[in-house]
Amino acid sequence: MRQVIIVAPWFPPSNLAAVHRSRYFAMYLPKFGWRVKVLTVKPSYYEERLDYELEKLLPPELEMIRTKALPIRPIRLIGDISIRAFWWHYQELCRLVKKERPHLIYVPIPPNYSAMLCYLIYHKFGIPYAIDYMDPWVYPFPDYNVLFSKRWLSYRLGRILEPIILRHVNLITAVSPNTYKILLQRYSWLDESKCIAIPMGAEEKEYQYLDRNPRPAYLFNPDDGNLHIVYAGGVPPKFHPALYALFEATTIFKKRYPELFQKIKFHFIGTGSRYTDPKSFNVKPLAKRYNLLDIVSEYPGRIAYLDVLNHLRHANVVLILGSPEPHYTPSKVFQAVLSQRPVIAILHQKSTAVSILKDANAGRVVTFDETKPVDRCIDEIAEAIYQEVNNIYLPDKINWEIFRAYSAEAMTRKLAEAFDSVLNTN
Numbered sequence: 001m002r003q004v005i006i007v008a009p010w011f012p013p014s015n016l017a018a019v020h021r022s023r024y025f026a027m028y029l030p031k032f033g034w035r036v037k038v039l040t041v042k043p044s045y046y047e048e049r050l051d052y053e054l055e056k057l058l059p060p061e062l063e064m065i066r067t068k069a070l071p072i073r074p075i076r077l078i079g080d081i082s083i084r085a086f087w088w089h090y091q092e093l094c095r096l097v098k099k100e101r102p103h104l105i106y107v108p109i110p111p112n113y114s115a116m117l118c119y120l121i122y123h124k125f126g127i128p129y130a131i132d133y134m135d136p137w138v139y140p141f142p143d144y145n146v147l148f149s150k151r152w153l154s155y156r157l158g159r160i161l162e163p164i165i166l167r168h169v170n171l172i173t174a175v176s177p178n179t180y181k182i183l184l185q186r187y188s189w190l191d192e193s194k195c196i197a198i199p200m201g202a203e204e205k206e207y208q209y210l211d212r213n214p215r216p217a218y219l220f221n222p223d224d225g226n227l228h229i230v231y232a233g234g235v236p237p238k239f240h241p242a243l244y245a246l247f248e249a250t251t252i253f254k255k256r257y258p259e260l261f262q263k264i265k266f267h268f269i270g271t272g273s274r275y276t277d278p279k280s281f282n283v284k285p286l287a288k289r290y291n292l293l294d295i296v297s298e299y300p301g302r303i304a305y306l307d308v309l310n311h312l313r314h315a316n317v318v319l320i321l322g323s324p325e326p327h328y329t330p331s332k333v334f335q336a337v338l339s340q341r342p343v344i345a346i347l348h349q350k351s352t353a354v355s356i357l358k359d360a361n362a363g364r365v366v367t368f369d370e371t372k373p374v375d376r377c378i379d380e381i382a383e384a385i386y387q388e389v390n391n392i393y394l395p396d397k398i399n400w401e402i403f404r405a406y407s408a409e410a411m412t413r414k415l416a417e418a419f420d421s422v423l424n425t426n
Contacts, residue, residue, distance in 0.1 A: 082111030272300025
């Protein structure tokens, strides 16, 4: 059996969204001929709220090596976990390579700077490596051009480091083709044959775990007679156009269906600008502009992952918001569909999530693009809200066979095949 080391500074009990993709791959790769070791960080060095129940979803035989990292207490000098753990991960990788000679090193980004470990180990030991782009590394975030700001420095470091690392990369995986196409446009010398799109994947076992371990929805009462629309996940500035359009559509909905409007309640979970700050409201200020604070509730802090799924399952409608960037494919699509609740998605036309939802008949999708901005979709969104809050959910409507083609296991099979191809080519 071939061996891969997955370098994942974020791993359970860390509760960040990036954790789950690495977790799925680590769970299923052994089924396809790859022995996995996960190199990660001791929980005491994480600064996010920990979720120890997540560890119950890991197979007991999974091998994990947890290292130290630069602490954040009493003084937080550096926040990025890949930088804080870099030295310890490098030492451990050198030890593992000398002892076991793995066939491949695989690094998901973000966090981004762990990718440098691949480059260093490759030059020292000749071990092939692959990088998984969950998000772009070099990206012009707001204020990235403010001199000497954190984003300014991060952007410029990425422009320096990314091409160095990609010169010798053996495989690039990404959550969508649009994600790696950005790299192909940026680096004309990059070989497209080394790139493959592997969506996030859906994991039914998580909801099966909830069936065995039921719990109440503590953020709202699903039996109070209201119609609860739930969104879970971040709302960065690039999502704001879709959020504005949603609230604008809700004001139209109020005029058209005043009695039904009285029952509508929006719940935004884990949407704070700082996931460690329960008061970092990101949605409420926008809702205030539209005089919707009486129907909009925001819970900025991150709650446990399984609690998120539980609230989706108790919702009347699950909401998905998208970005104006075509490469963005929200992982929450799979969680939403598996919750077996009606879905409303507001997405860029080129997002791969659009075809997933439409092919599986799994939700009502409002699409926008450069020729039809989201602020021109207000009427469609208002009607989508009306249709879905009145929708009686019927699981038989869903084409589950198409959807299961995107299961975590199916996506990991695709990854294993890509790994095999790398080694066969070498």
